[in-house]
Amino acid sequence: MTAQRRSESLQRAALAVSAVSGDALATAGITRPTDLGTVVPVLQIAPAAGPYTLFYLRGVGNFNGNALSDPAIAFNFDGVYVGRPSATTGFFYDIDRIEVLKGPQGTLYGRNATGGAINVITTKPRLNETSGAASVEYGNYNAVNVDAALNLPLGQNAALRAAGTFVRHDGYMRDGTDDQNDLSGRLSLRWEPSAAVSVNIVADAFRQRGKGQGGTPVALGIDGRPGYLSDEGKAFVATQPNLLLGQSMTPLSQTPFLHNNFWGVSATVDWRTALGTFTVIPAYREGSLNFRSDVPGFYIWQRERDYQGSLEARLTSDDARPLRYLLGGFYYRETNRIPFYYIYQQANVNLVQYRQDDENAAAFGRLTYAVTPSIRLTAGARYTSEVKRLDGTLAGNVRACVLASCPDADPLSFSLALDPPNFNPAAGAGTVTLPVFVDNSGASGRRAHFDRATFRLGADWDVTDRNLLYASYESGFKSGGFFFTSDEGVYRPETISAFTLGSKNRFWGQRIQINAELFYWIYRNQQISHLVNDSAGQAIFATQNVGRATYKGAEIDARARLATNTELSADIQYLDARYSTFVYDAPNTNGGVSNGTGCPSLAVSTNYTIDCSGFRPPYAPEWTINLGGQQTIPLQRGDLVADVHAHWQSTTLTGLEFVRDEYQKAYWLVDAQLTYRAPGDRFTLGVYGRNLFDATTIANSGPTAFTIYTSAALNPPRTYGVRASVKF
Numbered sequence: 001m002t003a004q005r006r007s008e009s010l011q012r013a014a015l016a017v018s019a020v021s022g023d024a025l026a027t028a029g030i031t032r033p034t035d036l037g038t039v040v041p042v043l044q045i046a047p048a049a050g051p052y053t054l055f056y057l058r059g060v061g062n063f064n065g066n067a068l069s070d071p072a073i074a075f076n077f078d079g080v081y082v083g084r085p086s087a088t089t090g091f092f093y094d095i096d097r098i099e100v101l102k103g104p105q106g107t108l109y110g111r112n113a114t115g116g117a118i119n120v121i122t123t124k125p126r127l128n129e130t131s132g133a134a135s136v137e138y139g140n141y142n143a144v145n146v147d148a149a150l151n152l153p154l155g156q157n158a159a160l161r162a163a164g165t166f167v168r169h170d171g172y173m174r175d176g177t178d179d180q181n182d183l184s185g186r187l188s189l190r191w192e193p194s195a196a197v198s199v200n201i202v203a204d205a206f207r208q209r210g211k212g213q214g215g216t217p218v219a220l221g222i223d224g225r226p227g228y229l230s231d232e233g234k235a236f237v238a239t240q241p242n243l244l245l246g247q248s249m250t251p252l253s254q255t256p257f258l259h260n261n262f263w264g265v266s267a268t269v270d271w272r273t274a275l276g277t278f279t280v281i282p283a284y285r286e287g288s289l290n291f292r293s294d295v296p297g298f299y300i301w302q303r304e305r306d307y308q309g310s311l312e313a314r315l316t317s318d319d320a321r322p323l324r325y326l327l328g329g330f331y332y333r334e335t336n337r338i339p340f341y342y343i344y345q346q347a348n349v350n351l352v353q354y355r356q357d358d359e360n361a362a363a364f365g366r367l368t369y370a371v372t373p374s375i376r377l378t379a380g381a382r383y384t385s386e387v388k389r390l391d392g393t394l395a396g397n398v399r400a401c402v403l404a405s406c407p408d409a410d411p412l413s414f415s416l417a418l419d420p421p422n423f424n425p426a427a428g429a430g431t432v433t434l435p436v437f438v439d440n441s442g443a444s445g446r447r448a449h450f451d452r453a454t455f456r457l458g459a460d461w462d463v464t465d466r467n468l469l470y471a472s473y474e475s476g477f478k479s480g481g482f483f484f485t486s487d488e489g490v491y492r493p494e495t496i497s498a499f500t501l502g503s504k505n506r507f508w509g510q511r512i513q514i515n516a517e518l519f520y521w522i523y524r525n526q527q528i529s530h531l532v533n534d535s536a537g538q539a540i541f542a543t544q545n546v547g548r549a550t551y552k553g554a555e556i557d558a559r560a561r562l563a564t565n566t567e568l569s570a571d572i573q574y575l576d577a578r579y580s581t582f583v584y585d586a587p588n589t590n591g592g593v594s595n596g597t598g599c600p601s602l603a604v605s606t607n608y609t610i611d612c613s614g615f616r617p618p619y620a621p622e623w624t625i626n627l628g629g630q631q632t633i634p635l636q637r638g639d640l641v642a643d644v645h646a647h648w649q650s651t652t653l654t655g656l657e658f659v660r661d662e663y664q665k666a667y668w669l670v671d672a673q674l675t676y677r678a679p680g681d682r683f684t685l686g687v688y689g690r691n692l693f694d695a696t697t698i699a700n701s702g703p704t705a706f707t708i709y710t711s712a713a714l715n716p717p718r719t720y721g722v723r724a725s726v727k728f
Helices: 022-028 033-038 231-238
Strands: 017-021 041-047 055-058 073-077 080-082 097-104 116-122 131-139 141-155 160-167 180-194 197-209 260-273 278-293 299-316 323-344 349-374 375-398 446-464 467-478 494-507 510-522 527-533 541-546 548-563 564-581 583-587 601-604 607-611 623-634 638-649 665-677 683-690 698-703 712-713 720-728
Touching: 017 022, 022 055, 022 097, 033 041, 033 638, 041 698, 055 073, 080 278, 080 299, 141 720, 541 583
Parallel strands: 073 116, 527 583
Antiparallel strands: 017 097, 041 055, 073 080, 097 116, 131 141, 131 720, 141 160, 160 180, 180 197, 197 260, 260 278, 278 299, 299 323, 323 349, 349 375, 375 446, 446 467, 467 494, 494 510, 510 548, 527 541, 548 564, 564 623, 583 607, 601 607, 623 638, 638 665, 665 683, 683 720, 698 712
């Protein structure tokens, strides 16, 4: 494990971390980030519009709908930070392991790691070895999953590894959305010119197609997975009032699509010296997005080009001396170019065009002193300086009618069938009673600087060679940023302070493993992104800071080998999470009748000022439980392996309005697999079933703008199929 930027045993690492092997990921059918929650219970991961993924860890996270907001969980691929939550898929093949670090990683990771970090570590090329592996999977929904890897030696000191995957399935929704059509490839080169130097170079590319995640109205019933483009979905929307037009909504008709491409290249250079190991990681990544989505019940069409370059350098001592150190520096530069970002809500149209630049520099260090061979004290610090710049324009049209009935107040004249869509923000208001609002100044030429020092203090004690006790304090920081509005449009940084007490243990000849952790987190100025009216009356997608929350609880992770061929596992987490202070604004589209949430209003004007203090945050279930069992049955040639895994979580809020339709009731997910393994694992053949009881559950939800209903994205239904693999 390398979660603390040095190689160490998972059981000897004095921090809360879960690790999942590549074999376990393949068994669970992990092909994209949203699948990870089934194997790591502290993670709640949900799809959003287009390629965006929402990461929450123990309830800490935030909604990221565009490049103007950053995630609270740092996603890293082979040691390289991936800045956009829209670019975190396409990596889940030929994996050595995934590490999930729980709680702020403010010293070693720093940027946008307030809630934790996810590390994806690929299988490295192997010297002096010709080998390979391939697998194919076919299941319902015409699902096909093919992946392969080939390892080739290049002389005595180098090796090349090529890997790729193709994943596709038909839509899980009846309207054909929620499909998958992914193609990924990776080349890795390892070169060791001497015993002191190693170089690993990785280049990867990912193509994403299909319709993408779909949305559906919750009030229509989610069990049938209708989707907005189904006959049922269109009929439902046609009966719903448009609160700005004074008439019914027009059903959605345009097909969503994904046309996204990503690629990157990085190198990890390790040079072992008398002072320690000097590591340098230069990297560059690009992403090209073109997608249209109806997940929120209205249309979002976005084109985007993202460019990021980074460089990290570290000097890490060995563990032979009482004083151990890690010193490093980090530089990150990102540019986001968005030629158009359309939001069409029938009575409201926004066109945003912008460029954002982000420059982040940090210096960090960690010192560990072994007071005795079994007792260690640790102190770490990181100073981060981040500068963001934004240039762009927002143009908007609002059509509204304040009369009781306005049959002539048609939706705005706007067609998504054209590329780009036709939109004239200066067009007349026609029959409506309110004037058109146009803002062509937006956030042109804005600049903001954010800096912060974060710290870690820790102590750990080897009670025995199989029992570890540790305690730590660590702080985290995520910088502020911008959103488009005629007002100031700047949100502040968010911070977190985390206290942890943990123990890692093995008993009974290492056949029983029990790890336990107590945690207490204080989350300040959490960044929340949602619709709001600015002072000019324009509905915008804003990010605001909402005060303070506390997260406290306990987690127990247990593993048991009851017999040579029988293994059991259990991971149980209890979480008590509450917003101490949570006040934010939402648009007033109904004359002050209702703020559309389950929280009271403190004030009513063009916006509702809403107070949700005392409520449980989203994606923070009180209980999450993962149970697993594996039984191996020896045969005359090979063996038969039965795997069963179950995930249960209590009622979970999947939106920010605290209304009934956003709460997902407690549910079980059960997966099972039966696999024949030939001697030496050279060949396997198996059958699998995931979500065996076909639970239909909400992954993400929110109110559809200017209506009275809630839209939801759903988790996958029951899937099943066969899987075969070969190794040589």
